[in-house]
Amino acid sequence: MACVAWSGLAARVTQSSRRDHLDFLFGVLADPGGTLTDWGRLPRSCNWTDIACGRGPADRRCVTQLVLSDRGIHGFLSPALGRLSVLVVFDLSSNAFAGEDVIPSGIRLLQQLYYLDLSANRLSGGIPERLFCNCSTLQYMDLAGDIPYAAECRLPSLRYILLWSNKLSGPIPLALPNSLILEWVDSETNYRAAKLPSQVFDRLPWLQYLYLSYNNLSTHDGNTNLDPFFRSLRNCTRLQELELAANGLGGKLPSFIGELSCSFQQIHLEDNAISGSIPPNIICNI
Numbered sequence: 001m002a003c004v005a006w007s008g009l010a011a012r013v014t015q016s017s018r019r020d021h022l023d024f025l026f027g028v029l030a031d032p033g034g035t036l037t038d039w040g041r042l043p044r045s046c047n048w049t050d051i052a053c054g055r056g057p058a059d060r061r062c063v064t065q066l067v068l069s070d071r072g073i074h075g076f077l078s079p080a081l082g083r084l085s086v087l088v089v090f091d092l093s094s095n096a097f098a099g100e101d102v103i104p105s106g107i108r109l110l111q112q113l114y115y116l117d118l119s120a121n122r123l124s125g126g127i128p129e130r131l132f133c134n135c136s137t138l139q140y141m142d143l144a145g146d147i148p149y150a151a152e153c154r155l156p157s158l159r160y161i162l163l164w165s166n167k168l169s170g171p172i173p174l175a176l177p178n179s180l181i182l183e184w185v186d187s188e189t190n191y192r193a194a195k196l197p198s199q200v201f202d203r204l205p206w207l208q209y210l211y212l213s214y215n216n217l218s219t220h221d222g223n224t225n226l227d228p229f230f231r232s233l234r235n236c237t238r239l240q241e242l243e244l245a246a247n248g249l250g251g252k253l254p255s256f257i258g259e260l261s262c263s264f265q266q267i268h269l270e271d272n273a274i275s276g277s278i279p280p281n282i283i284c285n286i
Helices: 015-020 079-083 105-109 227-231 255-259
Strands: 028-030 051-055 061-067 089-091 096-100 115-117 122-124 140-142 160-162 184-186 209-211 241-243 250-252 266-268 273-275
Touching: 079 105, 227 255
Parallel strands: 061 089, 089 115, 096 122, 115 140, 140 160, 160 184, 184 209, 209 241, 241 266, 250 273
Antiparallel strands: 051 061
């Protein structure tokens, strides 16, 4: 596994650097805070702003972290990012990276990546369905913004998946249980128009936080039956927060709701069409 020399990051250093090294700055159109000013100027790339290095193949110093969050950077993502073969943390959140279909396919080569955050940018377009399939170490993925989620492959280490405020439509992905140790699922504020699933969350025993508010979800039997969904939460014994607000959900709260997780701290069901009384056992008697 090669370790990329970051001396070639500066897009305007030499023609040789453009050919032989990763050229991240090629896609940068504006850097109003001057964050990248020292990139390519200092002799050691590990001393450049927002770069951290660690031990790579053959004991070489390699870039392991690229964190440029909230820097006001404008531009496009370089397809050469996949050449950072030992990158473990990649955070470009809260900038102004833009364009369609701009998540480089090279990300699938980052087989040691465990933290990915591209949220709060101006990205749009689809994610190739198998883009993250080789990222078996990925634990945290935040793609909040305008990025539809289409990945349906196994991510065995994934614990946090944040997809809020996207333009997602259709049902909750049935492939979520492929990531058996998921703890946090956030798909709030999307365009989902489907039934609350009854065969997804029953296979996620480690789930602690589930946020599905502000979609267009419905319950079973013509939006009249909440039982199948709530029964699917019986195995989620660590569940602490459940948010289903503003979906237009119909039906009555099932009497067995008190048999669910005694770890509940918050349940948000406001702005729905739920009828009937609140079951008296909704709070566990500990």
